[in-house]
Amino acid sequence: MANILLISLLPLSVLYLCIFYLRARSAHQRRLVLDSLSLPSSTKAFAFFHPYCNAGGGGERVLWTAIAYIQRTHPDLLCVVYTGDTSATKSSILEKIESRFSITLSPATLHFVFLTRRKLVEDSTYPHFTLIGQSLGSVGLALEALSLFVPDAYIDTMGYAFTLPLVRLLGIPAGAYVHYPTVSPPMIARAAAHPAKRVYYHAFMLLYALALRRARVLMVNSSWTKTHVDAVLAYPPFGGRWGVVRSRVVYPACDTREMARLPLTLGGRGRMVLSIAQFRPEKEHAKQVRALYVLLKEYPEYTEQGIRLVMIGGCRNAEDEARVEVLRKLARELSVEAHVEFVLNAPYPDMLAWLGRASVGLNTMLDEHFGINVVEFMAAGVIPIAHASGGPLEDIVVKFQGQPTGYHAKTPEEFASRIHEALTLSPEEDLAIRQRARTWAVQRFSEAEFEAAWEASEWWSKLLA
Numbered sequence: 117m118a119n120i121l122l123i124s125l126l127p128l129s130v131l132y133l134c135i136f137y138l139r140a141r142s143a144h145q146r147r148l149v150l151d152s153l154s155l156p157s158s159t160k161a162f163a164f165f166h167p168y169c170n171a172g173g174g175g176e177r178v179l180w181t182a183i184a185y186i187q188r189t190h191p192d193l194l195c196v197v198y199t200g201d202t203s204a205t206k207s208s209i210l211e212k213i214e215s216r217f218s219i220t221l222s223p224a225t226l227h228f229v230f231l232t233r234r235k236l237v238e239d240s241t242y243p244h245f246t247l248i249g250q251s252l253g254s255v256g257l258a259l260e261a262l263s264l265f266v267p268d269a270y271i272d273t274m275g276y277a278f279t280l281p282l283v284r285l286l287g288i289p290a291g292a293y294v295h296y297p298t299v300s301p302p303m304i305a306r307a308a309a310h311p312a313k314r315v316y317y318h319a320f321m322l323l324y325a326l327a328l329r330r331a332r333v334l335m336v337n338s339s340w341t342k343t344h345v346d347a348v349l350a351y352p353p354f355g356g357r358w359g360v361v362r363s364r365v366v367y368p369a370c371d372t373r374e375m376a377r378l379p380l381t382l383g384g385r386g387r388m389v390l391s392i393a394q395f396r397p398e399k400e401h402a403k404q405v406r407a408l409y410v411l412l413k414e415y416p417e418y419t420e421q422g423i424r425l426v427m428i429g430g431c432r433n434a435e436d437e438a439r440v441e442v443l444r445k446l447a448r449e450l451s452v453e454a455h456v457e458f459v460l461n462a463p464y465p466d467m468l469a470w471l472g473r474a475s476v477g478l479n480t481m482l483d484e485h486f487g488i489n490v491v492e493f494m495a496a497g498v499i500p501i502a503h504a505s506g507g508p509l510e511d512i513v514v515k516f517q518g519q520p521t522g523y524h525a526k527t528p529e530e531f532a533s534r535i536h537e538a539l540t541l542s543p544e545e546d547l548a549i550r551q552r553a554r555t556w557a558v559q560r561f562s563e564a565e566f567e568a569a570w571e572a573s574e575w576w577s578k579l580l581a
């Protein structure tokens with residue numbers, strides 16, 4: 117009995133020794149960092165755990181937008197980024213942020229802590245039990261992070277919730293910005309048919325819920341993510357009881373500057389229906405071809421008017437190409453091929469040009485979490501017709517000033533009638549809806565809106581004051 121007790125206490129003691137050790141050396145390390153930046157010793161440090169900070173994706177835009185805002189509003193705060201991009205340097209990262217996102221950060225109050233053990237969170241490291249493996253791995257990586265620098269406040273911006281309890285053990289207030297829940301009840305219901313798998317997932321979710329509850333500030337990137345994260349937080353045995361953290365939607369800022377410069381009026385915009393989506397199965401391109409078929413059948417006038425469906429999309433590999441082939445074949449079978457055009461892997465300026473020429477934009481994916489392409493349609497002045505589900509329904513194509521900003525549909529028939537409706541608006545209505553859609557999208561997903569929502573999370577008072 118005593119042995120068992122000892123064995124179970126051992127890991128705990130080791131952990132506490134680690135923490136003791138980390139605390140003891142932290143002051144010295146901090147002094148070195150502050151001195152190297154010529155900052156006063158009273159400077160507080162706010163750390164972001166973002167091991168892939170140099171990836172240049174949507175998650176990174178969120179990170180840099182947040183840091184730019186903090187640097188502007190709290191110039192005396194030191195922002196620290198834990199990253200595993202060991203082949204990069206501070207200046208090369210800053211240059212990339214500038215060129216990729218047009219975000220300028222001040223090097224004076226920004227410090228990078230380079231982690232050498234990023235392999236711990238790579239999924240290739242764990243061929244089996246990937247979820248548990250990566251989660252434990254993230255704790256290991258966070259230990260490395262904290263052994264190099266102990267901050268005053270910590271936020272995980274890459275979905276490594278299991279680092280939160282560790283950080284809290286050190287007495288550091290922690291928060292998280294969640295792009296995507298690691299696991300959630302609806303996901304389990306769908307994914308795990310096998311009983312053993314279910315048990316594994318449920319056990320994992322229990323731990324995930326416990327970890328997330330250690331966050332004092334919890335931001336999520338969309339309503340979809342909020343639904344899932346809230347389901348985790350309310351996961352039974354806890355119900356809504358202990359743990360008071362509430363998740364808050366903070367939409368990422370989208371760069372709509374170029375799109376919003378395109379002319380709104382119909383001059384130059386023809387009978388053109390645009391689709392922008394990678395050629396992946398879940399995007400349901402076939403539905404767009406079918407909608408065109410129904411449209412041409414119901415309203416033959418569009419044949420004479422030479423309506424076009426232009427499908428722009430990334431084609432990454434042979435599977436994607438095969439899918440495009442299948443779509444071409446479908447168009448031939450339905451005898452609409454003369455009206456369908458594929459544009460593969462178009463560079464950004466070409467995509468902008470298409471956005472400036474189209475009248476209507478389609479998004480047919482079921483339960484798309486967000487749908488940045490829909491935001492881009494709207495900013496570009498293209499009337500969106502999006503699937504009536506997920507982000508496009510809840511977050512994006514919603515009423516603005518009590519008026520619609522676009523259309524929703526589900527079946528090819530519905531898509532066809534919405535296209536017809538959109539193409540037969542009176543010139544006044546047409547301009548008004550484009551105007552509304554643009555104003556809404558640009559404003560809703562702007563940096564100002566992002567910053568206001570970040571501010572409303574009370575991050576300062578909850579994490580640093």
Ligand SMILES: *[C@@H]1O[C@H](CO)[C@@H](O)[C@H](O)[C@H]1NC(C)=O
Nearest residue numbers: 295296337338368485486487
């Ligand atoms: C939230 O993050 C997920 C995962 O990166 C992404 O698929 C989704 O589009 C994001 N939502 C928004 C609103 O950007």
